Amino acid sequence: MTPLNYKHLHYFWVVAQEGSITRAADRLGVAVQTISGQLSLLEKQLGKALFNSQGRGLVLSEAGRVAQGYADQIFQLGEALTEAVESSGSASTLRLRAGISDGIPKLLAYRLLSTVTSMPTDVRLICDEGEFETLLADLALHRLDVVLTDRPAPASANLKVFSTPLGEFATGLFAIPALAERYRDNFPACLEGAPLLLPTRHNALRGRIDRWLESTNILPKIVGEFEDSALLTTFGRGGLGIFPAPLALAEQVAHQLEAVPLGAMSGVSELIYAISNERRIRHPAVEVLCAAAPQGVLEPRV
Structure with missing residues (x-):
């Protein structure tokens, strides 16, 4: 399958936001013909019409609404990447974005996450609290590096994550x-x-x-x-x-x-799990977190 052309996708995304090829062309500073041509190429690659005509404007087709949902995630994530890199500070500082399920004890979350502070590299913890499903969605979108929760991730072909038990x-x-x-x-x-x-x-x-x-x-x-x-x-x-x-x-x-x-x-x-994305190269702080419990560092049983 031919890889997706993200420039074509970006043009589609802006047209979907503006509701008009003309307004999208003004916003992007390109010719109307350029956007029309690249939208046609995107639709040809996807095999679906992304817009339907309505009066003098355009409305999204069913396929277009699906594509817009993915485009929102892709380009919002790109904006987040730019902001994260710009604010990353010192090259020696490692950022760990952790999601903490609202049901697990916060003292326990502190004890578990404090294991990464002993790393030779300076670690900056960025913690977010929320419901289990919301945190998993943020993990899938790479807005989080790890989620601490009271249950393993559900089995799903669409959810490429790995659950590590941290202790009982x-x-x-x-x-x-x-x-x-x-x-x-x-x-x-x-x-x-x-x-x-x-x-x-x-x-x-x-x-x-x-x-x-x-x-x-x-x-x-x-x-x-x-x-x-x-x-x-x-x-x-x-x-x-x-x-x-x-x-x-x-x-x-x-x-x-x-x-x-x-x-x-x-x-x-109380059973605690660390859920992280399945990657060949995992976040070093997540590796430390997951390795600590089996070695007895956390003394999980009384």
């Missing part, structure tokens, strides 16, 4: 001291009717907690459900209820959230 972190329940004093004795039976803060059912950890509660025949009072783990722990720090957190981070939870562990939930763990 045993999870317990925590509460501020005043609340812990009321529910500390006879764990986990003390949780009957206790106020509990949980992630929503979109979070993989929620299913494990629900199964544990069912196995212990305990019925707490669920007073809050949160998509964002940071919001969950903020309400926990405020004393609204008991909340889950990795036991490996008990010291950090005590220091930052002023909460103490009540007990472990047997068999309940």
Whole structure:
């Protein structure tokens, strides 16, 4: 198949934005005939008409709407590339653009990503938080180098990514001291009717907690459900209820959230994955991140 001519595609993209070959020619500073000729070549290569006539103007055909969607991504990514190169600063600084799924604990994300700061090269972390599907889309468009999440990427012929397990972190329940004093004795039976803060059912950890509660025949009072783990722990720090957190981070939870562990939930763990693009040459900071967990650097189990 003949490689796509991106100059032809760019002319098409501008015409689609302007809705007129004449306006596109004025914007690009070229002759109308030049744009018409190159649009014809693009349509011939694709085997589809990209525009339909409507009155004195043009409207996108169904094929044209599909092409415009891809062109938007291609040229927006090109603009992002230019901006990234211009703002890259020192050649010795390595940028790691990490997406953090909103469901995973932020203290855990910090602990995982901090492993790359020990690299000999200066590393600049650029972190973005969002929903799982949105972050995967940004990864596919190379807006991110890696995504930290609680599940592997779904199998898809169109999604060329690689999932690396970073660790399995045993999870317990925590509460501020005043609340812990009321529910500390006879764990986990003390949780009957206790106020509990949980992630929503979109979070993989929620299913494990629900199964544990069912196995212990305990019925707490669920007073809050949160998509964002940071919001969950903020309400926990405020004393609204008991909340889950990795036991490996008990010291950090005590220091930052002023909460103490009540007990472990047997068999309940937080699973963390790093998802990156499949490339023969991977980002060096992603390599360090993925190599750290198997070597025990993160001490994933308690």
